[in-house]
Amino acid sequence: MENKISHTEHRDDTASKMGMWLFIFTELLLFGGLFIVYAVYRSKYSEDFHVAANQLNTFVGTINTIILLVSSMTVAMSVTALRTGNKSLTLKLLATTIFFAFLFLVNKYFEWGLKIDHHLYPGSELMLTLKRGELLFFGLYYFMTGLHALHIIVGMILLIVIYRKVQNGRLTKDDNALLENGGLYWHLVDLIWIFLFPLLYLIS
Numbered sequence: 001m002e003n004k005i006s007h008t009e010h011r012d013d014t015a016s017k018m019g020m021w022l023f024i025f026t027e028l029l030l031f032g033g034l035f036i037v038y039a040v041y042r043s044k045y046s047e048d049f050h051v052a053a054n055q056l057n058t059f060v061g062t063i064n065t066i067i068l069l070v071s072s073m074t075v076a077m078s079v080t081a082l083r084t085g086n087k088s089l090t091l092k093l094l095a096t097t098i099f100f101a102f103l104f105l106v107n108k109y110f111e112w113g114l115k116i117d118h119h120l121y122p123g124s125e126l127m128l129t130l131k132r133g134e135l136l137f138f139g140l141y142y143f144m145t146g147l148h149a150l151h152i153i154v155g156m157i158l159l160i161v162i163y164r165k166v167q168n169g170r171l172t173k174d175d176n177a178l179l180e181n182g183g184l185y186w187h188l189v190d191l192i193w194i195f196l197f198p199l200l201y202l203i204s
Helices: 013-044 046-053 056-083 087-118 127-128 132-167 179-202
Strands: none
Touching: 013 046, 013 132, 013 179, 046 132, 056 087, 056 179, 087 132, 127 132, 132 179
8 A cells, every 4th residue: 555645835924924024123223223323423423424425426316216116116016916816917016126126236336336436435545535424424335335235136036036936836826925025025125225315315
């Protein structure tokens, strides 16, 4: 007699979502600490921060803000599309979100590239001639926007994995927790930028 062993995949969507919220909380603590550091140094070196902030490209920052807001909308729409079982629309919306994430990174690449061409990067001779407040501003600018860009890359990888799972039928309207968690992560990335943009580009 042939013995058959059946495997039942264990799913706990509630725990999965709680885990994602816990992760988001720790990320908010991390960036919250950086925002406090920024606020402390800004109050101490307000004039230097004003001079340094004027050297950032507000137009590029605005474009990237619009890109992230639209991508946040498309990822939310993809969650709704999957819940209704519209696989084709889900894939299109996820692909759009991934494209906007890539576009954000391209803009960031050119923005950083322009600064580096002008020798404004940590450790450069020009940076060492700046006042202490300006030096701190650019240090925070590179660290905070670099850390945010790293989150964008992680988000892109996560969304690509989700795209493949939806494409292969491994994520469906009855099993969509991973997409919901991916959407939450992407909203976090968007939220962090909403705070970074005015702090670095607008409040000068």
